[in-house]
Amino acid sequence: xxxxxxxxxxxxxxxxxxxxxxxxxxxxxxxxxxxxxxxxxxxxxxxxxxxxxxxxxxxxxxxxxxxxxxxxxxxxxxxxxxxxxxxxxxxxxxxxxxxxxxxxxxxxxxxxxxxxxxxxxxxxxxxxxxxxxxxxxxxxxxxxxxxxxxxxxxxxxxxxxxxxxxxxxxxxxxxxxxxxxxxxxxxxxxxxxxxxxxxxxxxxxxxxxxxxx
Numbered sequence: 328x329x330x331x332x333x334x335x336x337x338x339x340x341x342x343x344x345x346x347x348x349x350x351x352x353x354x355x356x357x358x359x360x361x362x363x364x365x366x367x368x369x370x371x372x373x374x375x376x377x378x379x380x381x382x383x384x385x386x387x388x389x390x391x392x393x394x395x396x397x398x399x400x401x402x403x404x405x406x407x408x409x410x411x412x413x414x415x416x417x418x419x420x421x422x423x424x425x426x427x428x429x430x431x432x433x434x435x436x437x438x439x440x441x442x443x444x445x446x447x448x449x450x451x452x453x454x455x456x457x458x459x460x461x462x463x464x465x466x467x468x469x470x471x472x473x474x475x476x477x478x479x480x481x482x483x484x485x486x487x488x489x490x491x492x493x494x495x496x497x498x499x500x501x502x503x504x505x506x507x508x509x510x511x512x513x514x515x516x517x518x519x520x521x522x523x524x525x526x527x528x529x530x531x532x533x534x535x536x537x538x539x540x
Contacts, residue, residue: 330363330427333418335373336411337435339383339401341520346388346398347371347537353520356527357434363427371537374401382407398539415439419447422454422492433499437517441503441510448500452493459489 338353339345345353351370359365378385383401403411416439418424418432436444462485473479509516521527 330359330425330431331365331369331373332377333411333414333428333431333435334359334363334365335370335377336382336403336407336414337431337438338520339374340403340408340411340438344386344400344402346400347374348398348539349521349523350374350401351535351537352527352530355530356521357519358529359431360531362430367533367535367537371535374399377407382410411435412438416443416447419444420450420454422451422458422489434519437508437510439510440512444510445500445503448496448503452496452500455489455493455496459486459493462486462489 334354334357335350338350341353342349347370351367354360354365354370374383377383378401381404384404386400386402388398388400415432415435418428419436424432439447462482471479475482
């Protein structure tokens with residue numbers, strides 16, 4: 328699964344309606360250009376593709392009185408909202424997603440109800456434990472991974488990564504069960520996007536042709 332799809336849908340959803348440069352600005356504000364493939368070209372491409380697929384509705388907006396070309400603003404459709412939650416749930420529950428996909432999912436976790444978020448994270452822990460058990464049972468020699476020479480370090484890395492992932496997820500579950508953060512249906516959510524015209528301290532400052540559209 329690609330993180331860019333979830334990130335772009337989530338950014339548009341948080342605004343309600345946003346043009347491409349706003350989405351790019353939000354993703355840079357979140358640092359997504361550092362930990363995912365969310366570069367300007369991929370962001371604008373994703374917006375256009377998802378509009379073609381019916382996940383986003385594209386609105387042509389007249390240029391401002393200050394001049395400049397018209398921009399396209401994007402709005403979630405019902406199909407896009409369904410896709411967003413499908414991606415979010417799968418990303419939280421799976422054990423084999425890339426760190427970029429999991430990072431994107433954690434960024435939108437409060438869009439779910441607390442109980443569902445905890446249940447999905449428990450699924451993730453169970454999947455990690457099942458994968459670890461399978462790997463150690465079928466691929467670890469009885470005399471230990473060191474018997475495979477330096478190749479055994481691959482096994483050590485797998486097991487260590489699984490243990491660390493499970494431990495971190497259990498810690499997050501504990502924090503959520505203790506009442507951390509505001510989830511859907513609980514009150515005013517944390518605002519994680521930039522307001523129109525608000526300066527982005529983490530912007531790359533690198534122009535892209537898509538910024539004007």
